Amino acid sequence: MLARNTVDTTVLPPAERFGMWLELLARTSVPVRVESAAAADFAARAEFTDLGGFEVVGYEYPSLDVSRTRKLIRRSDPELYILALTTSGLGMSSQDGRRSEILAGEFTFYDASRPHDVCHYASEPGRTRATSITALIPHAALPLPPKRMAALYGGRMTGSEGLGALLAQFLVQVTGHPEQYHAADAGRLGAVGLDLATTMLGRHLVAEDAVPTEVRRRALVTQVQAYVHRHLGDATLGPQTIADTHHISLRTLHRLFEGENTTVAAYIRDLRLARCRRDLTDPALRAQSVQVIAARWGFGDKAHFSRAFRAAYGMSPQACRDGDPVTARDVNDLASRVNSTQAD
Template identity: 65%
Template sequence: MLRRTTVDTEQVPAADRFEMWLDAVARAAAPLRIHSEHAHDFAARVEIVELGPIRVINYRYPSLEGVRTPKLARESAPEIYTLALTIDGDGAASQAGRSSVLGPKELIFYDGSRPHGVRHLGDDDGREPARSVVAIIPHAALPLPPDRLAPLFVGRMSGTEGIGALLTQFLLQIARHPEQYHAGDAARLGAVGLDLASTMLGRHLAAEDAVPNEVRRRALVTQVRAYIQRHLGDATLSPQVVADAHHVSLRTLHRLFEAEESTVASYIRELRLARCRHDLADPGLRGQPVQAIGARWGFPDKAHFSRVFRKAHGVGPQAWRAGQPEEAAREVNPVASTVNPAEAD
């Protein structure tokens, strides 16, 4: 399981909760001077997940205002960027004379080491908690020079379109379900998050050339994989369809996957077979015909499904199902994406 640190202020007396929160924020990101009308009983929770080069933080807290003053910036300069996603409530941030107001599913990016201000109001005029997911990224980890990034500070970015949507779902999946991943996955997952963030920032700069080719390639591979998972049940899904959906040639798509462990076609086939195996082993689906399960995952032709399955596993799908114990339904999908395909639109 990924390493997760949790701080829940409701585990201590009300009088100690706000101080506990200030300390948690300082250790998770950087010290802030925080004001809240709920300081007398600050019921809040923070979960910190370490992903190699980056840190993903899942926050829930009452309405508050925070300022990183010049004095605090001089005393501690952790050299970090902050990429914050608002989940519930309304947020705002300011830095270097610029400010933005943002709502749910919007991203904001700023230099967490320099002076800045943040405000987050929960629903119902602050009575309900605010929620956000934040990625803490070291300056040295982004392949973009700081002076190029400055125009993006406290600028709003959509978390529902394009790369921003994919990054949003990545952050939400990691923040909400870190138990689904092994500790050994942390560095690779961190690299995926960095690639997505770098590509999104590069596009907002209208200077994609500033993003290294390999970073853009890996980000596009992640985008293609998420697209395939969303459309896996479509029997017409093919490498050409995938290429057209991403406005690249079929040859470019194949080159894109040259550094991967499988071709586009084999990735689609292996993922479909993995989903079929899962459903065939599920006791709750024993009443469903094998043909219906195959059709659900892109194999509408019964004979073709049987041939492909037999070639991969040595037996047909019916015989494979008959030989599976009930606990096989809990099989971990070896080719699952880090992004929940049902939410990646």
């Protein structure tokens, strides 16, 4: 499981909760001045996950007004960028004269070395807390022209389409399900998050050419792999469909996977076989036939499926079903091998 530090103010009486939150923020590398209309009973939670220099923090709180002043910057300046995803509630951001309203599902971007103001509060009926996920990115780790980054400060970027959606899904998955990863995965997950963030920010700068070629390649590979995962059950899924969907040539797609030590077709096949093996050994799916399971994961031809399964696992699908169920560890190890080029 990924290492995570959690702070929950509800372990204290209501009158002491806001003080606990202020103490927490005072100890962080980016101290800020905080006010809240809910200070009298500040039920809040923060979860910190370090992905090898790409730290992500999940926040939940009633409402916050945050200011990063010049005085606080002089006290501590770790030279970080802050990329924040609002997952619920409404917010306002301001830096370098730009002020934006931030809606749920949108990103905003700051430089922690410059003064900025942020407010965030719950807005949906029946919700008492606002939520967000923040990524802290060292200046030196972001391979984009520093002088051009000011064009993005305090602005808003979508997290519901394109690379923004992929980055948002990544942040939600990693912060929401740390138990699905090994501690040793942290560095690789951080590299994936940084690649996605770099490419998204580069596109909003209208300067994708400023993004290093290898970063763009890895980000596109991650985008393609996520698409494959979502469409594994579609029997028509193949290299040409993937290339057309991502507006690249078939040759470009194959070249992308040359750096992943596999081919596009093999990547799809191995994922499908892994899903089939998982379902075949699931007691809850015992009533479903082998053919139904195979078809669910895109294998329309029973004979072809049997040959591919035997080649991969050294046994027939039926023998796999009749044998001892694989353990959760077996499934995780298999998924790690199949997805050795993907963070999730």
